[in-house]
Amino acid sequence: MSNTEFIYTYVQHSDEHELCQLEMRSFFGKDSFTNVLKSTIKVDPSRSPFMKERLEVLYESDSWTGLLDKVKNFTVDEFTFKVVCLNTMAIHSTVKIDHPERRKLEREIGLCITGNPELVDPEIIFGFLTYDNKWYFGKYVESESIWFxxxxxxxxxxxxxxxxxxxxxxxxxxxxxxxxxxxxxxxxxxxxxxxxxxxxxxxxxxxxxxxxxxxxxxxxxxxxxxxxxxxxxxxxxxxxxxxxxxxxxxxxxxxxxxxxxxxxxxxxxxxxxxxxxxxxxxxxxxxxxxxxxxxxxxxxxxxxxxxxxxxxx
CATH class of the missing domain: 3.40.50.150 (Vaccinia Virus protein VP39)
Structure with missing residues (x-):
């Protein structure tokens, strides 16, 4: 465990909700009635059949412009990168961001990063999302459905x-x-x-x-x-x-x-x-x-x- 915060998003069928929550409690000592959970405990999202992705939070802000200001100080010298938006679905009470708007936001925040962008095969992926009136930016990992x-x-x-x-x-x-x-x-x-x-x-x-x-x-x-x-x-x-x-x-x-x-x-x-x-x-x-x-x-x-x-x- 560390002071770093991780945000996990979840996808589950209604029949699986209780099982998903029990798995959450086993990993994190708590559960969530929504499709997002924040914790200082780091878990590989590919372990869970319910996790969709994980964001290791580097910056957070109460506004989009505030997040952009913080990311302007971010430099990636050693890796090529790209940025993805996690709001491809409703997250808790935050509605889904439509595809054109997600691409617009990805470009805006990507231009704030000093480094070498690579959209096809990047060496590292960063992500951002908004929920509960906050914006978050960090290192992104997508779950692999190994169970499938x-x-x-x-x-x-x-x-x-x-x-x-x-x-x-x-x-x-x-x-x-x-x-x-x-x-x-x-x-x-x-x-x-x-x-x-x-x-x-x-x-x-x-x-x-x-x-x-x-x-x-x-x-x-x-x-x-x-x-x-x-x-x-x-x-x-x-x-x-x-x-x-x-x-x-x-x-x-x-x-x-x-x-x-x-x-x-x-x-x-x-x-x-x-x-x-x-x-x-x-x-x-x-x-x-x-x-x-x-x-x-x-x-x-x-x-x-x-x-x-x-x-x-």
């Missing part, structure tokens, strides 16, 4: 978490992954594993069904990811982890009874001090019985299909 690429993995289940939900769940589990050991002990076809590994999260996978292990490895190889996945029940895990992600088995591949689900939760409590549970059923009482406290939660919806995402410690 992962939809095309060789093996998948129709009942698996979709890649957007899986990526958000991985972020909720390990928002700051340095030094954090994570396990997915009911990994299925490895959707969460792929998302977590692609973000540099130290995660291992396990599943009671030995027939999924090779397909999971093939999914890793398809995206040039290196990960460890093994066959075996959660009861055989001896190592202790910082976080476990448990997507409770419920489909035709698992044949899981309520008793078996209870055993999974018992062992989740044994092998990790924090567990992210994804369930289609309300299991609050069981979670409390085994000694966990639900510290945060949300609903992840897809049409009429609803999953609960529970953060347990």
């Amino acid at each position: 690429q992962h939809q095309n993995k060789p093996h998948s289940y129709s009942t698996s978490l979709n890649t957007r939900v899986a990526r958000a769940v991985a972020n909720i589990a390990a928002p700051n992954p340095a030094g954090v050991k994570v396990i997915d002990p009911c990994c299925g076809i490895g959707t969460v594993l792929v998302e977590a590994l692609s973000m540099g999260i130290d995660i291992v996978g396990r599943d009671i069904n030995p027939l999924v292990i090779e397909p999971v490895k093939e999914n890793f190889a398809y995206f040039n990811l290196v990960g460890d996945v093994q066959a075996g029940p959660i009861a055989e895990i001896e190592e202790y982890y910082d976080v476990a992600i448990i997507d409770m088995p419920y489909n035709i591949f698992s044949k899981t009874t309520p008793e078996a689900q209870y055993e999974i939760l018992i062992h989740g409590r044994r092998i990790a001090k924090k567990v992210i549970i994804v369930s289609i059923e309300t299991i609050d009482q069981v979670i409390e019985e085994i000694g966990f406290t639900i510290v945060d939660r949300c609903l992840a919806k897809k049409g009429l299909f609803v999953r609960q995402v529970l953060v347990c410690e």
Whole structure:
């Protein structure tokens, strides 16, 4: 964390709002009911399936002319650059700026910068936006939809978490992954594993069904990811982890009874001090019985299909 402020813009479907907010709270310790969030915490926007872009604020002003005056002192000697306007959509209560006006403002502020502009292939991109009656200028990073690429993995289940939900769940589990050991002990076809590994999260996978292990490895190889996945029940895990992600088995591949689900939760409590549970059923009482406290939660919806995402410690 630093004194530098970062502004993040978001795009999400209404069904994803609660999940997006839970991911926000995991990253930033707070959420936003709008499509913009300001924080001193720096997060790669490509980690989130909901972030659209990030602005690292260099200057701010109460007026456009005031912002131009501040940017006139800005010099970029070592890189070619271009400037983009982030107001391509309504941001909080600030209406979208139309395309001709955005181009006009981009030219005005670009001419204030001392340096070498390059509109086609710049080495660095700066951005600006206005919302809540303030103007901001800074370093711009656009999110890359890596989760979208992962939809095309060789093996998948129709009942698996979709890649957007899986990526958000991985972020909720390990928002700051340095030094954090994570396990997915009911990994299925490895959707969460792929998302977590692609973000540099130290995660291992396990599943009671030995027939999924090779397909999971093939999914890793398809995206040039290196990960460890093994066959075996959660009861055989001896190592202790910082976080476990448990997507409770419920489909035709698992044949899981309520008793078996209870055993999974018992062992989740044994092998990790924090567990992210994804369930289609309300299991609050069981979670409390085994000694966990639900510290945060949300609903992840897809049409009429609803999953609960529970953060347990």
